[in-house]
Amino acid sequence: xxxxxxxxxxxxxxxxxxxxxxxxxxxxxxxxxxxxxxxxxxxxxxxxxxxxxxxxxxxxxxxxxxxxxxxxxxxxxxxxxxxxxxxxxxxxxxxxxxxxxxxxxxxxxxxxxxxxxxxxxxxxxxxxxxxxxxxxxxxxxxxxxxxxxxxxxxxxxxxxxxxxxxxxxxxxxxxxxxxxxxxxxxxxxxxxxxxxxxxxxxxxxxxxxxxxxxxxxxxxxxxxxxxxxxxxxxxxxxxxxxxxxxxxxxxxxxxxxxxxxxxxxxxxxxxxxxxxxxxxxxxxxxxxxxxxxxxxxxxxxxxxxxxxxxxxxxxxxxxxxxxxxxxxxxxxxxxxxxxxxxxxxxxxxxxxxxxxxxxxxxxxxxxxxxxxxxxxxxxxxxxxxxxxxxxxxxxxxxxxxxxxxxxxxxxxxxxxxxxxxxxxxxxxxxxxxxxxxxxxxxxxxxxxxxxxxxx
Amino acid sequence: xxxxxxxxxxxxxxxxxxxxxxxxxxxxxxxxxxxxxxxxxxxxxxxxxxxxxxxxxxxxxxxxxxxxxxxxxxxxxxxxxxxxxxxxxxxxxxxxxxxxxxxxxxxxxxxxxxxxxxxxxxxxxxxxxxxxxxxxxxxxxxxxxxxxxxxxxxxxxxxxxxxxxxxxxxxxxxxxxxxxxxxxxxxxxxxxxxxxxxxxxxxxxxxxxxxxxxxxxxxxxxxx
Numbered sequence: 001x002x003x004x005x006x007x008x009x010x011x012x013x014x015x016x017x018x019x020x021x022x023x024x025x026x027x028x029x030x031x032x033x034x035x036x037x038x039x040x041x042x043x044x045x046x047x048x049x050x051x052x053x054x055x056x057x058x059x060x061x062x063x064x065x066x067x068x069x070x071x072x073x074x075x076x077x078x079x080x081x082x083x084x085x086x087x088x089x090x091x092x093x094x095x096x097x098x099x100x101x102x103x104x105x106x107x108x109x110x111x112x113x114x115x116x117x118x119x120x121x122x123x124x125x126x127x128x129x130x131x132x133x134x135x136x137x138x139x140x141x142x143x144x145x146x147x148x149x150x151x152x153x154x155x156x157x158x159x160x161x162x163x164x165x166x167x168x169x170x171x172x173x174x175x176x177x178x179x180x181x182x183x184x185x186x187x188x189x190x191x192x193x194x195x196x197x198x199x200x201x202x203x204x205x206x207x208x209x210x211x212x213x214x215x216x217x218x219x220x221x222x223x224x225x226x227x228x229x230x231x232x233x234x235x236x237x238x239x240x241x242x243x244x245x246x247x248x249x250x251x252x253x254x255x256x257x258x259x260x261x262x263x264x265x266x267x268x269x270x271x272x273x274x275x276x277x278x279x280x281x282x283x284x285x286x287x288x289x290x291x292x293x294x295x296x297x298x299x300x301x302x303x304x305x306x307x308x309x310x311x312x313x314x315x316x317x318x319x320x321x322x323x324x325x326x327x328x329x330x331x332x333x334x335x336x337x338x339x340x341x342x343x344x345x346x347x348x349x350x351x352x353x354x355x356x357x358x359x360x361x362x363x364x365x366x367x368x369x370x371x372x373x374x375x376x377x378x379x380x381x382x383x384x385x386x387x388x389x390x391x392x393x394x395x396x397x398x399x400x401x402x403x404x405x406x407x408x409x410x411x412x413x414x415x416x417x418x419x420x421x422x423x424x425x426x427x428x429x430x431x432x433x434x435x436x437x438x439x440x441x442x443x444x445x446x447x448x449x450x451x452x453x454x455x
Numbered sequence: 456x457x458x459x460x461x462x463x464x465x466x467x468x469x470x471x472x473x474x475x476x477x478x479x480x481x482x483x484x485x486x487x488x489x490x491x492x493x494x495x496x497x498x499x500x501x502x503x504x505x506x507x508x509x510x511x512x513x514x515x516x517x518x519x520x521x522x523x524x525x526x527x528x529x530x531x532x533x534x535x536x537x538x539x540x541x542x543x544x545x546x547x548x549x550x551x552x553x554x555x556x557x558x559x560x561x562x563x564x565x566x567x568x569x570x571x572x573x574x575x576x577x578x579x580x581x582x583x584x585x586x587x588x589x590x591x592x593x594x595x596x597x598x599x600x601x602x603x604x605x606x607x608x609x610x611x612x613x614x615x616x617x618x619x620x621x622x623x624x625x626x627x628x629x630x631x632x633x634x635x636x637x638x639x640x641x642x643x644x645x646x647x648x649x650x651x652x653x654x655x656x657x658x659x660x661x662x663x664x665x666x667x668x669x670x671x672x673x674x675x676x677x678x679x
Contacts, residue, residue: 216577253657254591268578
């Protein structure tokens with residue numbers, strides 16, 4: 001099954017546009033694509049007529065061009081008929097926005113629709129979904145553009161069973177400066193499931209990391225999912241809801257009682273090297289880290305800080321996330337000390353955390369980060385930057401990132417996210433060093449690299 | 456994978472939905488999982504002869520389609536070290552509801568582990584390893600992997616138990632045999648894959664692991 005046209009269509013049919021209600025989901029999709037995307041958009045309504053001075057076609061087959069993607073937003077019971085019409089007129093794929101299928105008990109209707117698509121080898125996303133946002137190609141989300149927050153273009157593909165959670169994640173990504181390659185709301189997954197998308201996205205050149213929000217799988221669907229994820233060659237992150245909905249069932253064996261649904265999910269994901277996030281904050285931290293680095297690392301963290309307190313807090317968080325902060329060798333400490341400015345040399349504590357003190361200037365951070373990057377005593381550098389220190393300038397982010405670009409040792413940073421520190425933060429982020437507004441977030445970024453073992 | 460004898464065991468066990476212990480032990484032995492020497496009998500004389508042949512102490516357990524949790528039903532007699540004690544225990548166990556006979560087994564030394572499996576709806580057959588014995592649901596020190604598993608999975612499972620230091624030779628104790636544990640878990644994994652259409656879950660608990668062997672003390676196989 002070829003998904004290419006779903007994500008990069010040149011012609012779009014929107015079936016079910018209303019001639020009287022411009023807030024209808026189909027009209028939102030019709031309008032935003034017609035006004036903002038480089039593709040030909042055709043509205044379909046059995047009554048024909050005009051919408052915003054565009055001709056509306058009464059049938060998909062009346063459209064003069066071959067349709068790459070059809071967005072179907074008609075009443076559930078009419079969907080199978082529309083779908084057949086799309087297939088017969090040579091359309092290449094469809095997104096079914098409409099609800100009223102399995103989620104409301106109409107499993108038969110959903111199965112009938114899926115069977116039609118499967119029979120014709122016709123890619124179908126949904127039903128009961130937002131569909132696809134493919135930057136610069138198409139946006140089938142029935143949410144007006146002015147209400148949405150679009151992250152920058154980037155290398156993370158986001159796949160979600162819930163449209164609402166997907167939109168939330170896009171907001172968080174935009175907030176944290178994490179870029180998106182494509183976003184897909186899969187809804188009821190009548191035909192196209194997460195595992196099918198792993199297949200497509202593994203060969204998608206713009207995607208380096210695939211992140212999922214999952215609710216549940218069909219029978220053996222989890223097995224297929226982890227096997228595909230292991231084969232795909234890109235880091236896969238997953239956040240699952242319903243983690244606490246177990247217990248209370250009477251079971252006749254210890255194993256059945258101990259191996260609850262969530263425990264199985266969680267342990268099997270880590271067995272196959274997928275990175276499980278347990279909150280939206282973790283998800284976004286993992287996405288940001290893995291968007292920069294896709295190679296696994298060991299667990300030894302070197303911390304560089306301008307404040308002893310920040311260093312101590314970071315050590316605690318590292319310990320609770322299974323990361324170590326080993327004391328570095330005397331030789332390495334002396335090497336670092338030799339590179340420090342005269343005022344800082346006698347007062348800095350260099351065992352790890354490397355506390356450069358409030359007197360540190362940018363060059364001291366550079367000296368410490370360079371030595372750690374070249375040393376094999378640690379696997380990842382965690383830099384805690386306090387932009388309010390008088391010796392810290394806005395250039396520090398871009399300068400430290402250059403050490404990574406030169407030496408190749410992963411670096412993550414904590415910087416308080418205030419508008420006035422924006423240039424410092426962008427100096428890191430635009431040069432492939434992930435930045436978190438929380439110490440815990442920065443530690444999570446290092447943890448993501450450690451946990452993503454087969455990637 | 457499933458030979459005729461295993462299929463026969465499964466089909467005659469369907470009547471009560473789980474596999475009686477002598478059959479479960481036979482099924483495991485046929486699959487390359489180590490079990491103690493045992494004798495299933497309803498004759499006390501046969502029980503005595505068997506015990507004398509393999510040597511005391513022995514363990515006696517009730518076999519009854521009505522008794523799935525033997526400990527709770529008073530259906531287990533441990534550390535039987537002479538003929539008189541054996542006779543007493545035998546008659547007591549024979550009196551338990553539905554008893555068809557008694558299982559006499561060699562006592563096996565070792566740390567008690569649990570090895571289990573369940574056919575998960577989303578992930579299919581999964582393998583569990585943990586600290587076993589009667590306190591298994593209190594300690595909950597367990598880890599899971601999707602089947603099939605290989606030797607490298609066994610090592611990572613062992614490492615992920617809180618009790619791994621106890622198993623690797625704590626305070627002068629002999630470590631358990633990683634070779635035997637690996638052989639047991641990989642053979643069990645292959646069995647579970649073969650049985651995945653027929654069972655819902657399996658408990659091997661306790662599994663006695665020592666420096667030389669891993670031997671299944673008790674087995675509960677719940678059928679589909």
